[in-house]
Amino acid sequence: MxxxxxxxxxxxxxxxxxxxxxxxxxxxxxxxxxxxxxxxxxxxxxxxxxxxxxxxxxxxxxxxxxxxxxxxxxxxxxxxxxxxxxxxxxxxxxxxxxxxxxxxxxxxxxxxxxxxxxxxxxxxxxxxxxxxxxxxxxxxxxxxxxxxxxxxxxxxxxxxVHGRGDHGVLAGLIAIARQKGFSAHIGDGTNRWPSxxxxxxxxxxxxxxxxxxxxxxxxxxxxEAVPFHAVAAVLGRHLDLPVRGVSPDEAVAHFGWLGNVAGLDVPASSALTRKWLGWEPTGPGLIEDLDEGHYFAG
Structure with missing residues (x-):
């Protein structure tokens, strides 16, 4: 084709x-x-x-x-x-x-x-x-x-969407954590993101x-549903920084444009996609990929 x-x-x-x-x-x-x-x-x-x-x-x-x-x-x-x-x-x-x-x-x-x-x-x-x-x-x-x-x-x-060479959301969160001196989540960080x-x-x-x-x-x-506090915890561990919450009112000041999405609770399923197309993910999950360490090199 x-x-x-x-x-x-x-x-x-x-x-x-x-x-x-x-x-x-x-x-x-x-x-x-x-x-x-x-x-x-x-x-x-x-x-x-x-x-x-x-x-x-x-x-x-x-x-x-x-x-x-x-x-x-x-x-x-x-x-x-x-x-x-x-x-x-x-x-x-x-x-x-x-x-x-x-x-x-x-x-x-x-x-x-x-x-x-x-x-x-x-x-x-x-x-x-x-x-x-x-x-x-x-x-x-x-x-x-x-x-x-x-x-x-x-x-x-x-x-x-994560992996080697990613300069998007995760790279942005890492840069913010380094700049601010701590890895943050909004509120208790129980809001969930798919990946x-x-x-x-x-x-x-x-x-x-x-x-x-x-x-x-x-x-x-x-x-389907990675708690944001789990991501913040991995970032804090690899960057050797404390992890703590910021209030919703502080979100934009802390995260910049990411503050508008960092607190979203938007889990999602792919059950129908897998059924319709026979698609089965084989790559590492988000936390596993972060723990490989390549996001923190350099």
């Missing part, structure tokens, strides 16, 4: 690219810079120059492919609504290029927008009028493409591309 991938040089995207190549697919990656183009070429990927804000390049890349994996996202949390609007336009553009072809589109979404305090499933949707709807519009738009002749599916990633290893997430994306039914929402979740 000829697969067009946006976000192909990212932490998850680069793992997806390797997974696709190893499975015998031919991959073309969207590149907005010379650096990204060089990285794709080195990985054995064809280069398609363009940008998420360039509908012409997205349309051309999608139209020339047998399937599309859309992982690109503008990670500008100072204008999250603007980043989500760009994502929505990208989905609409790609969807229009694939309409009526029956070809697959796999897009990246998240579990954090689901209702708090209960174990979210693939059949749950983001509550209307919630903040999570800002991002969920892209997911809903993609899934609706099933009614327009596109085999579209949404892979919901947890807040922690998945990068290799397992990449394999699920491939499986979704190859065989997910149209209109499917999938959960890239291994650990």
């Amino acid at each position: 000829r697969v067009f991938v946006t976000g192909a040089t990212g932490f998850i995207g680069s793992a997806v690219v390797r997974e696709l190549l190893d499975a015998g697919h031919r991959v073309t990656g969207l590149a907005r810079s010379d650096t990204a183009a060089a990285a794709l070429t080195a990985a054995g990927v064809d280069v398609h120059r363009g940008d998420l804000d360039d509908p012409g390049s997205l349309r051309e890349g999608a139209a020339g492919a047998d399937g599309v994996v859309h992982l690109g996202f503008v990670h500008d949390f100072s204008d999250f609504a603007g980043a989500c609007a760009t994502d929505l336009r990208a989905i609409e553009t790609i969807g229009a290029a694939l309409e009526g072809t029956g070809r697959p589109l796999v897009m990246a979404s998240g579990t954090t927008g689901l209702a708090q305090g209960t174990v979210g499933t693939e059949e749950d949707t983001v509550p209307p009028n919630s903040f999570g709807m800002v991002r969920a519009r892209s997911e809903n738009t993609a899934v609706a493409l099933a009614g327009r002749g596109v085999r579209a599916s949404a892979v919901r990633f947890p807040p922690t 998945v290893h990068r290799s397992d997430a990449a394999r699920l994306v491939r499986l979704a591309l190859e065989s997910a039914p149209a209109g499917t929402r999938l959960h890239a979740v291994d650990d």
Whole structure:
């Protein structure tokens, strides 16, 4: 299969690219810079120059492919609504290029927008009028493409996709702990996060591309419910720092932009995903991966 991938040089995207190549697919990656183009070429990927804000390049890349994996996202949390609007336009553009072809589109979404305090499933949707709807519009738009002749599916990633080379949430928490002199959780830290290893997430994306039914929402979740205080404890142990709670009112001052998500209680299940696609995670769990120590090197 000829697969067009946006976000192909990212932490998850680069793992997806390797997974696709190893499975015998031919991959073309969207590149907005010379650096990204060089990285794709080195990985054995064809280069398609363009940008998420360039509908012409997205349309051309999608139209020339047998399937599309859309992982690109503008990670500008100072204008999250603007980043989500760009994502929505990208989905609409790609969807229009694939309409009526029956070809697959796999897009990246998240579990954090689901209702708090209960174990979210693939059949749950983001509550209307919630903040999570800002991002969920892209997911809903993609899934609706099933009614327009596109085999579209949404892979919901947890807040922690972990593994070597991760510069995301966990790396941010480690940097904050080092700066503040202690590893923190909010309140008693009993709020729960799901997680998945990068290799397992990449394999699920491939499986979704190859065989997910149209209109499917999938959960890239291994650990369903890791208490945040357990993560804080591992960080404190490896950094030789004390562990203590901060109040919800102190969360943003302590964690910065992560303060808006560090206190979320959003466990999630992947039981239906495993049933539908035969996906079984094999990578280390979150605590095990942290305990390997690579997050704390350097």
